[in-house]
Amino acid sequence: MRHKFLPAFVCLMLFISMQASAKVRGESVIVSIDSEVLDESRELIIHLPNNYSRYTDTSYPVLYLTDGQRNFAHAAGTLDLLSQDGMAQEMIIVGITNTHRARDFTPTHDESYDQWGISGGADDFLNFIEAELKPFINSNYRTNNYAILSGHSLGGLLSVYALQSRPEMFQAYFAFSPSLWWDSEVIFSDAAKFLSQPEDLNKYLYVNMGNEGGQMLSAFERYKELLNTSNREGFSYDTNLDVSESHNTTALAGMSLAFQKQLTSLRPSGAVIEEGVTAIQQYYKDVSKKYGYNAKPSYKAINHAGYNALEKQDYDTAISIFRSNTESYPNKSDGYDSLADGYEAAGKLNKALEMRKKALAISYKENVENNALKTRLDNLQQKISGDQK
Amino acid sequence: MRHKFLPAFVCLMLFISMQASAKVRGESVIVSIDSEVLDESRELIIHLPNNYSRYTDTSYPVLYLTDGQRNFAHAAGTLDLLSQDGMAQEMIIVGITNTHRARDFTPTHDESYDQWGISGGADDFLNFIEAELKPFINSNYRTNNYAILSGHSLGGLLSVYALQSRPEMFQAYFAFSPSLWWDSEVIFSDAAKFLSQPEDLNKYLYVNMGNEGGQMLSAFERYKELLNTSNREGFSYDTNLDVSESHNTTALAGMSLAFQKQLTSLRPSGAVIEEGVTAIQQYYKDVSKKYGYNAKPSYKAINHAGYNALEKQDYDTAISIFRSNTESYPNKSDGYDSLADGYEAAGKLNKALEMRKKALAISYKENVENNALKTRLDNLQQKISGDQK
The missing domain is CATH 1.25.40.10 (Tetratricopeptide repeat domain)
Known part of the structure; x- marks a missing residue:
């Protein structure tokens, strides 16, 4: 079938059947992994692409999704629609459900937010992903060594922190409404240096923000400016301020664009x-x-x-x-x-x-x-x- | 927990855990129904809300979704995220997979599009939904008599046609990038009369359009103008032109807003x-x-x-x-x-x-x-x- 660059009317033909034998596209499984690093058991909600069990010679990228329980279904649904049209890659989705969210997603301890529980455990959490989770997924599923870390709010902060501190861990990073204001904007202490290093940075970053104000918005604008000064070879990124979305819906709304832009970063002209x-x-x-x-x-x-x-x-x-x-x-x-x-x-x-x-x-x-x-x-x-x- | 009207920072607290026992939220089932009206078997992909089997005293609205296979996963995912925050109602989703799409979604036969197959069977298809599908769903699932018809492209045309020709069938109608241009804009032959009738019209309608041109866009604009002239008591609607979306993604992007606005139409001030x-x-x-x-x-x-x-x-x-x-x-x-x-x-x-x-x-x-x-x-x-x- 002819794709892309098609006028709207021709696109309609994409959708015009005979007796179908419907199945639910893709399958979801729950898996538990015991983490020595975190000294706790972590639950994963895993989505395997449509036909994963049939296409046994195909390996897939992996989307690691924080706040797994909250974001799993909409990420899987968005990917399903887009991949039907070749507008996103089919991926394995690994939703990581929370145990101590504020602990896992924050790079530093900020005592002003102690009411959210202990903070500052991002390095441990990234150690867990690097040393335990990724090897577990890679040995149990057909993965192709391209991986994305996706997070929202404090999880978005984690994505940006992971890019800066462990750029080798993922090929792409999604940060929806990231809490870049955390601990007096501590994320910026390394950002300028990181983004101006002479080495290639073959990575993709997507950051968005909704109809949000205060330091949430100003820290986003500050990071955007820094991104615009970056000359690192190979690095591509997109930022999107969408004031029609609220903080609670920026991951839902942004996931579609993030998948499409991430695919664009890999596509030939x-x-x-x-x-x-x-x-x-x-x-x-x-x-x-x-x-x-x-x-x-x-x-x-x-x-x-x-x-x-x-x-x-x-x-x-x-x-x-x-x-x-x-x-x-x-x-x-x-x-x-x-x-x-x-x-x-x-x-x-x-x-x-x-x-x-x-x-x-x-x-x-x-x-x-x-x-x-x-x-x-x-x-x-x-x-x-x-x-x- | 305190909800809504909260500044972004407080919203963060929505997401801050202990050992969780994750399950996949909601369940999907495939069901077949033999239609005498259409003289064929139709397959349905049905999504039951999170905890449907536990909340046995709860009945739910039903979303009837045309182009079921294509739109099922993203509609279910969007609804899952929004309903976690009380931004949409939990619903049963009935995805109707296609047999002859152009036949089922078009109110008239337009010979210019015979290459898409026979057209003009919308009345039969709506008869099927009214006389066979809805009774089947209502007798097999806990429904609350509030139902929505959702469609994209030709399916969007069907939604608008159903509103005009059978306003009693559904409480709400979603039309994403509707093909209102069909058969020399035949939908308009009844639209003005329908929208200016003196009787109450206790219905909700959502219509959107993406970065589309030609008659697709102009017919949308024409319908929007007609809607703006309507004084029918009880009728509420929203239209949205989002040029950042393509024809293929208007159902994905629009579903979130449609669910939220439809809920708003029911909410107290x-x-x-x-x-x-x-x-x-x-x-x-x-x-x-x-x-x-x-x-x-x-x-x-x-x-x-x-x-x-x-x-x-x-x-x-x-x-x-x-x-x-x-x-x-x-x-x-x-x-x-x-x-x-x-x-x-x-x-x-x-x-x-x-x-x-x-x-x-x-x-x-x-x-x-x-x-x-x-x-x-x-x-x-x-x-x-x-x-x-």
Whole structure:
């Protein structure tokens, strides 16, 4: 199927079925891990992507989500919708439920907030994630070495603190309404130095803020200014002030944009796609090196390159690109649908028909919306029977 | 716990735990229903709220969601986060998966879009919902007779068409990026007349649009103008043009606002809450009559009234209001926490301690974030042991 750069009306076709066999997309499991570092048991709510158990040759990025119980369902739901359209990567989500929130998320002890319980345990909590949680997840699930830390409020403070103190731990950091005001804005004592270091910083950071005031907002603005002065090679970030959201909804509203922007930080430009498959493959080799994980050329980029060839009426190249994409992503119904587009444009209607049938059949296993596949199959069948009259 | 109207810093306390026993909030089930009206089997993805199986005396509103497979997870996730903060009602979600999308969502046959398959079956589809689906859901689940129809794109067109042609079927209608351009804007042939009728229209409508152009946008603007001319008593609506969202993400982004605004359409004003419990109870009697369902006085409104009394240092009234709320909502940990606030303010520390322990114990069964409950229990225990020295 042709994606992206499409006018709204054509996008509608994304959604136009036959008898479906619905399943709930993805699965959630509860796991407990005994932490020696924290001297307590920690509960995890883990979400595995749609078809995780079928795509046994696929490994996934991991989203580590603090305030797990609160943020798990909306993060999983947002990711589900976006990944259906290729607007976010499919990921394993590890929601960490709280034991002592104020302790785990704060880098220092601030006695003004002792009513929230003891504070200043962020280093221990990051030790737990680094030495116990990540190894546990990596040994029990198919992960690809790309990991994101996501937090809201005090959890957002933790994300920024983790970026500054342990940039090697994650590839991306999400900080929704971060409490950068904590302990007289102690986070800033290292921020300027960190952001002006000469070394490359191959990381992505997303920070947002809602309709909030006081030091919550002013510390966000202060951090934003610092970010704008950073020249660190490889570092990309986005900040978003959305006054239509409250403190309590900035993680919900921001998650969508954070996922999309984080994916953008990994994507080839239109110019690279225009150059064709070899350039795209080289791009992903560079991405793999830059972020330290095995970045497979994205389905969508290769698919675009195929449609670029199709537009130039270079049918053989288009068909060859689409076919290679079905080989790289054999469980993706859309790949066969694109290949069918190639055959149909080249006038090879019977081969196109075969691929449209295959796309539809796979879509049921893949558990995706397939109205458009069905309609295009119907249309092609009518075209073939019309030709034969 | 004190809610709403709180500055950001105090809101943080919402999130500050002890050993939790995490569960995945809510449960999803797949159900099939044979439709005589449509002469086909339809699959439903149903989400039951957190604690549905425990709160056996509670009945819930129902959200009927078209394009079910696509929109199920994000709608459930958004609702989960918002309902944790009392910013949306807990609901049963019925996702209807597609068979022939273009057929079911369009009120007329438009031959210009025959490539999407046959169109014009909206009346049949609404007959199916009215005569088969709603009775099926109402007889199998604990529903409270308040129902919402939600749709995106062509599904949004269906929502608006259902409002105009069958306003009795639902209490609220969500239309995200509705395809109001369909068949030369045929939806407008009845819109002006419908919106200017003299009868009351006790309904809520939410319509949004993203960064879209052409007739998609202009038809939205045209409908918005018509809405602004409507004087129908009881009718409330919100429209939102959010150019930061694309056609594909308006349902994801808009769901949060739609849930919040729909709840606002049912809520008593601050003035009513200020008047106290009797006024709130009368308000909900009126709401029940207006929308035709049994609207229980909201936990949050009564809780506010309790804190209003507490602010006036009218401890007996506050305690009495908080206690009545625990009787109405016996499974809600927050109710006991508020009652503890009442006792603590009145200097009845041992009774407060008992309620804080009860709040914490119930929070584990309730499966909610409980850091703040734990911290307040700790603080009270310290206060009591300090007093005793």
